[in-house]
Amino acid sequence: MTKGIIITLPRYDDVTEYISQFSKYIIDEAKNRGILIKELKDKEVTKVHLDKILNGIRYKMVIFNGHGSESCIFGHKGEKIMECNSNEKLLSGRIIYARSCDAASKLGKSIIEHDKTGSFIGYELPFVFYHNPQWEANPLKDNVARIFLEPSNAIPISIIKGNEAGYAHHNGRKLFLKNMRKSLLTKSVEALSFAEALWTNYIGQVIYGNEAATL
Amino acid sequence: MNKTSTAQNEEINEILKELVITRIEATMPSNLKLSIGTQSGLSKQQVIEHVKKGDDIGRQVIQMHIRFLKAQATGEFVRALNSVEDD
Helix, strand or coil, X not given: CEEEEEEEECCCXXXXXXXXXXXXXXXXXXXXXXXXXXXXXXXXCCHXXXXXXXXXXXXXXXXXXCCECCXXXXXXXXXXXXXXXXXXXXXXXXXXXXXXXXXXXXXXXXHHHHCCCCEEEEECCCCCEEECHXXXXXXXXXHHHHHHHHHHHHHHHHXXXXXXXXXXXXXXXXXXXXXXXXXXXXXXXXXXXXXXXXXXXXXXXXXXXXXCCCC | CCHHHHHHHHHHHHHHHHHHHHHHHXXXXXXXXXXXXXEEEEXXXXXXXXXXXXXXXXXXXHHHHHHHHHHHHHCHHXXXXXXXXXX
């Protein structure tokens, strides 16, 4: 397996637009460190294309941005691109981070059952975030969305920096807690709503497989 | 399940919905949108409508509130917050 990253970046609604745009920080970190990165953008995020890339490029890490369900991760316009009992074996032995609702609960476990040398970090509950519609045309300026998306970005960034998957997972969860604390200390009306959503992401984030895996 | 317990469950569900709607009305800012599950960018009013209907999204919102309330009640939330230092 080669030291490199494959990342999906679909953009067809608010959620995919935000999580794909915030992935800029992950991509920048990889590029700054000279790590090879293959970006699948917009219409390229299809099952056919992803299968081809996973078969042809043996990069160690795969990052999914997109909607999810217990057994699937979706790509462009809701196409199933990764599914239990379909193409999941293509992820065997890799480090996977899936910023997708619920996908850890069945898909994540199933991937790791094939090969326990890899690791899967993801969410077994819905991934929740608030955003300010004022910044929909420029998500990176949205400091509300940042509260939720920075802790999740921190997971792949930590792995890119050379840390083990287990450390990256625990550090990401800690950042959700830190943002909860910061939010509550502002004593603003929305603080409780933010804490509630961050709490869902905090308890929903899990790791399966090899916590010592590194890029 | 007999008719009485079905009616009682329905009453509890309605009380639960009312509680969650009260919390949303009190704490969710009208100028922000919530993304949860496969549902993209919901306004405060849309979130409330989903909870009232009790559809998939509404149930996910209710579960989010219940999980948070449970964590507060058991002390898990405070313990978790105290486990991290401020920067």
